[in-house]
Amino acid sequence: MQLQEHFFQLRRATPLDQRSTETFRNNVTAPASGRESDTLLGLVQRLIGELSTLFRQEVALATAEISRSLVGVLAGLGSVAGGAGVLYAGFLLLLCSAVLGLGSVMPLWLAALSVGLAVMLLGVVLLLVGRARLGSSGLLPKHSPESLRRDKDVLVRSKP
Numbered sequence: 001m002q003l004q005e006h007f008f009q010l011r012r013a014t015p016l017d018q019r020s021t022e023t024f025r026n027n028v029t030a031p032a033s034g035r036e037s038d039t040l041l042g043l044v045q046r047l048i049g050e051l052s053t054l055f056r057q058e059v060a061l062a063t064a065e066i067s068r069s070l071v072g073v074l075a076g077l078g079s080v081a082g083g084a085g086v087l088y089a090g091f092l093l094l095l096c097s098a099v100l101g102l103g104s105v106m107p108l109w110l111a112a113l114s115v116g117l118a119v120m121l122l123g124v125v126l127l128l129v130g131r132a133r134l135g136s137s138g139l140l141p142k143h144s145p146e147s148l149r150r151d152k153d154v155l156v157r158s159k160p
Contacts (some may be wrong), residue, residue: 099112
């Protein structure tokens, strides 16, 4: 938990681009004093180590942000579920009122059948519209696979 708070403070203090620039300046372009045997291989190894550390820190930050957001989402879902339950009870009472109202004009069984068929027809239309909107193409990510392919290509080309 302390690590996550440290990442949040670090993230608030400087934007990611500025942090990356400062890390680069401090670690790569610093004077060579104390680094007598820096070879190209050593520099590349250090760069890979720092990139993996940066990646782990960013993943930890994203995990902390997602878990914090998830708590709010779950609270919202609880409220929505409670509201949906109350709304459903009100809808059932309105249907009963419609049956009783029509029962004064026609037999009660025919009124209940008419209201039931009307509600079922509405439900079928809503299901068909919803199914059409939830086509499988809308669920697949579009940009992420291409971005991951580009990252992989860059990493493969940058290997020594």
